[in-house]
Amino acid sequence: MAALGPPPTIALLQSNSLTNLVQAELERMILSGELAPGEKLTEMALAGKLGVSRGPVREAFRMLDEAGLVRTEKNRGVFVRNIPIDEAVEIFDLRAVMDELVGRRLAEHITTVQQKEINALVDAMERAVKAKDADNYHLLNLKFHDRLVEMAGNRKLTAIYRKLIKELSLFRRLNLADGWLLPISANEHREIVKSIAAGDAEKAGRAMYAHAMESKERTIENDLRRQSRAATSKAAPDNTLRGMMPESRLRRASSSIGLRAA
């Protein structure tokens, strides 16, 4: 029996419900920034846009909510989540120990083939730095870390790591990759690869941890700088917050105390 499995088109229909497709599409739109943090997602509008009914859209909402990409307020709607700096910091700390585990495991298990692949990525990143191509560098950097995690061989770790990365991408202030700090990050990558290749688990773990924490520090500094910049130029207020958190909710909440007195 040559059980090749069903042909691709059939496999697609077998595994993909509308809910899954909607979920994937919404996730893509959110991660690409097409749907910005704080933006309200209206069931009917999205259902119409995607050509489905509200049911699958609602189910996709529940998945995205559980995944931390949107936030649901009862009777008010679903909003693309906005990750505050506090939470971003927490995620960085968490990612750091996960990366530490990755470093330890890789130093023990990595193959020469894998080493070549990783080295190629680091090379490509250095080329991107020289070319001052921040976008490409950012993509390669994501790929680099994602591959390292994947190679560590812990699927649960990989899944959670990716979830955290997705959430981090909702931390708006991260997007502007101020190009001048790229070379620093690139050097750290060489260090990581070297200690992994040397098979020194503890050293590789520390290198990964340190790298993640540096990344965290850079992000915080970047955020502070950005905040002060925004405070300086009050003349041109930041409009991106529009529709992000309808403060009328607070009004309603406090006024509802009236029910108690009545």
Added chain:
Amino acid sequence: MAALGPPPTIALLQSNSLTNLVQAELERMILSGELAPGEKLTEMALAGKLGVSRGPVREAFRMLDEAGLVRTEKNRGVFVRNIPIDEAVEIFDLRAVMDELVGRRLAEHITTVQQKEINALVDAMERAVKAKDADNYHLLNLKFHDRLVEMAGNRKLTAIYRKLIKELSLFRRLNLADGWLLPISANEHREIVKSIAAGDAEKAGRAMYAHAMESKERTIENDLRRQSRAATSKAAPDNTLRGMMPESRLRRASSSIGLRAA
């Protein structure tokens, strides 16, 4: 303004949709074992049992799926997930580094009040050991680690840690808390508390990590022992697998190749 917030009953209605209630109830039933791993969850049946329509049940399914507590097969239904030993091991490794982070942070930040609370929990566990009360010990142990994580002050870490614990509880073989290994675990707890109180971040981290890994090793050994036991007594086959993975699926999959030939 004494903004006390809305009275409890109103707050309940404000925040709890049927979907949320169904999700919480299903989660409770799953974690309590009322719904066993592998068991099929039928929309209509559950909807009827809970007195709601299928919509909220389906939405709750999507949440539980994303949370890793159930598994969805298109056009076939939703099943309580069964965590295999491989995945349990992965979760243990992940939890170990998270606990390591907890130890480091706590050694830096813990207050005397928190130390008292933790000490009380360890005391209670030792009493449970002396009384050979495995159930209570198990509950206290969960509480102990949960409080430690919570005290570390990283909400994301806490959330993911709890998610992992929930998934681990679906690892069937874990349930039988073979009482004889309790004292060992209890001693390790004292060690952890001591190094945290000493303010030695690295030592506390290592202690937590080691403790988690010991727990992993004990679980693996326990599983091996259980497997060999099951293999010995083939006369009384294990019925708990019934309805867990309808193998007729394989039949259908291979026969679907026929479509290709046709």
Added chain:
DNA sequence: TTTTTGCAGATTGTAGACAATCCACAAAGT
């Protein structure tokens, strides 16, 4: 006997309808 084929019942996937709630704005009262 063994395998294949074709229903019949049950279950899931999706759509649409109705009820409950919210929001913005206008009108009335203080």
Added chain:
DNA sequence: ACTTTGTGGATTGTCTACAATCTGCAAAAA
């Protein structure tokens, strides 16, 4: 002016109905 109170339109929450798919069994074929 400022707060309170209605009211209309829009959106979400929930339910019910219908279509698509699956499972199991029985009848037919080999």
